[in-house]
Amino acid sequence: MPFAGGEFQQERERSDQVRRKIPLNDYTRLLSAYLKPQRKSIIGLSILLxxxxxxxxxxxxxIRYFIDTANIQSSMEPLWYAAGLFIAVSLAHQGITxxxxxxxxxxxxxxxxKLRGDVAAHCMKLDMSFHKSHTSGAIIERVDGDINNLANFFSNFVVSLLSNLLxxxxxxxxxxxxxxxxxxxxTLFVLFAIYAIQYIRQFAVPHWSNMRAMSSRFYGFLGEHLEGTEDTRANGATGYVMYRFHMLIREWLPLRIKAFFGWASMWITTLLxxxxxxxxxxxxxxLLWRQGAMTIGTVYMIFYYTELMAKPIEKIRTEMEDLQKADASIVRIRELLQTESAIRDGVGVPLPSGPLTVGFNSVEFGYEDELTTLQGIDFxxxxxxxxxxxxxxxSGKTTLARLLLRFYDPRMGAICLDDIDIRDTTLHDLRGRVGLxxxxxEIFQGTVRDNLTLFQDGIPDRNIIEVLEELGLGDWYHALPSGLDSRLESGGGGLSAGEAQLISFARVFLSDPGLIILDEASSRLDPATEQKMEKAINRLLVNRTCIIIAHRLATxxxxxxxxxxxxxxxxxxxDRTRLAADTRSRYNYMLQVGMEEMLA
Known part of the structure; x- marks a missing residue:
């Protein structure tokens, strides 16, 4: 089976190994971190329970009083009081529940x-090597699926478990x-019941962990191919994708069956x-009643307590079942939160305002699967x-842009902005001063304003409209039904490629960076739109440094x-003019034969 690969098996083995070693203080630390701010609610919940x-x-x-009184007294008044008290207590109990x-x-x-927000924020801070090795679907499954499994663990696991034991x-x-x-x-019965449930639980826990790992893998595959639906259809790969889909489902099924049998074994054990x-x-x-050691009311009370005891024991079993789900999720979330970014924040040397000088000093870099991507870059x-x-x-053009934004760090050498090593400034400051x-x-579901400001407050509407006018999007803006409050759909539905590209230009200019990187930014534009954009860029690049990664000479x-x-x-x-005039230069040769042919 080609998709039951070693990667999944290693993940299962790693999860099992970590799960077996998960210490108790991990649970207490997690509960303390996210429940401490709600201590008033926890206290109220404890009082109610x-x-x-x-x-x-x-x-x-x-009930015992009612039965014994009915046997020895002919008056109905005590029975009415007992019945009323029983109903009142029952109703109050239901309200408290x-x-x-x-x-x-x-x-x-x-x-x-709160935990979901922390995990999502942590994922956003991780470097590009992490995101390249994890599909978006797999990350979503961890941020949403695993954390959903912890809802009951947070809501009342400790309080409910303690209250049922009490x-x-x-x-x-x-x-x-x-x-x-x-x-x-x-007492012996209760000890036996708890031991039996806990004994069965140890066989059920690993199956939940394996199923969570498989779930993450499946949704990673699904998210990846839903994003590439157009390419899949255009290249006739639908059959292959569905084949992989069914193979993953077939691989998932036995894991779900094992997890279900683990749950069923605990349920059957509880019934027994x-x-x-x-x-x-x-x-x-x-025996005691026949010996006259207790009344019939006491017999019923003991039997009632025994039946009632089934509820807290069943609840304890359910809590243990939720804990086994939480075990796997806590391990996976802990692994994710313990994943450190290879890109560390700098000490906070501020970058100056205005245009920035760019310096590459003997820079060498290679991705994880390559020995060298850039070598000896010095300018x-x-x-x-x-x-x-x-x-x-x-050839490494886009890699230059990624290094300038510190998506990756060079293996050797240094990259400087205004003679400040970009590793010494904060990532927030760096990426606020460099626009790409x-x-x-990417067009996000939200208003036009949200898509232009990327959800940042404090940018006046007049500045947004001014930039749109500068970029030639004035007619488009005035045609919007609700102006900047008009809604855009995820993926840019309803926008032409040129409009979407110009919106991305507007985003960068609204952030007012000192360095702008255009990475083949006009490649999707038609000639008329590109001509309009060229005129706008000439005005908007004033007092800014710019790097243009191009595939057209005109650009x-x-x-x-x-x-x-x-x-x-x-x-x-x-210098461009000097190289253009030098008949021995590579750039001059490109001008003579055409860059498109030269770079093909």
Whole structure:
């Protein structure tokens, strides 16, 4: 089976190994971190649960009084009082249960949403090597699926578990008051029940962990291919994708079956335990009643307590089942949160305002699966100047942009902005001062304003409209039904490729960077739109440094300098007009034969 690969098997083995070693303080630390801000709600929930325990312990006593009184008295008045008290206590208990459930669910969702936000923020901070090795679907499954499994763990696991144990302890104390034989028998039964459930649980836990790992793998595959639906259809790969889909489903099914049998084994064990408990209570009370050691009301009370004991034991079993789901999720979330970015934040040296000088000092870099992508890159671009970068596909042009934004760090050498090593500044400051426009545009579901400002407050509407006018999007803006409040669909539905590309330009200029990188940004534009954009860029690049990664000669006519890369090496760098006039230069040769043919 080609998709039951070693990667999945290694993940299963790693998860099992970590799960077996998960210490108790991991649970307490997690609970403390996300429940401490809600301590008032936790205290209220505890009070409600304790009140509910008291009412559950009182009701069987009322029933015993009712039965014994009915046997020895002819007056109905005490029976009416007992019946009314029983109904009142039962109704109060139901009200307390509803209130406790509401508070518990609220606590759980507040805690899980906070954890979900922390995990999502952590993923956003991780470097590109992490995101390249994990599909978006797999990350979503961890952020959403695994954390959903912790909802009950946060909402009432500890409080509910302790309250149910306390309820069982209270019933045992009351049973000991009726006789040591009854108390000892029921205590042994409870110990046996808890041991049996815990013993079965150890066989069920690994299957939940394996199923969560498989779930993550499946949704990673699904998310990846849903994003590439157009390419899949256009290239006739639908059949192959569906084949992989069915193979993954076939691989998932036995894991789900094993997990279900793990759950079923715990459920069946609980049923058997309850049956044994009822048999023990029936036998002991029958014996004592025949000996005259207890009344018929007491017999019913003991039997009622035994039946009632099934509820907290069943609840304990359910909590253990939720814990086994939480085990796998906590391991996976902990692994994710312990994943550190290879890109560390700098000490915070501030970058100056205005245009930035760019310097590459003997830079070498290679991706994880490559020995060298860039080698010996050494140049300086003065502030306010424009650099045109040329080269064949795979020559390292886009890698330059990624290094400038610190998506990756060079293996050797240094990259400086205004003679400040970019590793010494913060990532937030760096990426606020360097703007990148690529040919791949992301349009988010939201308003036009949100898509232009990327959800940042504080940018006046007049500035947004001014930039749209500068970029030639004035007619488009005035045609919007609600202006900047008009909604855009995810993926840019309703926008032309040119409009989407110009929106990405507007984003960069609204952030007012000192350095702008255009990575083949005009490749998706038609000639008319590109001409409109060229005029706008000429005005908007004033007092900014710019690097243009181009595939058309017309695009770099505004460049002051030219850098030509080949197989990760600089083969030419210098003033554009000088290189154009030098018949021995590679750039001059491109002008003569046409860059499109030269770089093919």
């Amino acid at each position: 304790l009140a509910g325990i008291g009412m559950q312990l009182v009701n069987p006593q009322i 509803v209130a406790a459930t509401y508070i518990g669910e609220n606590v759980g969702w507040i805690a899980t949403n 309820l069982v302890a209270g019933m045992l104390v009351l049973l000991f008051r009726e006789g040591w034989l009854v108390g000892v028998s029921m 335990v309850f049956t044994i408990g009822s048999a023990i209570a029936f036998a002991i009370t029958a 300086r671009l003065e502030k306010g100047k424009v650099l045109g970068v040329l080269g064949r596909t795979g 426009v690529t040919q791949h545009i 770099i006519q505004r460049a002051d300098s030219i850098l030509i890369l080949e197989e990760g090496r600089m083969i030419e760098y210098g």
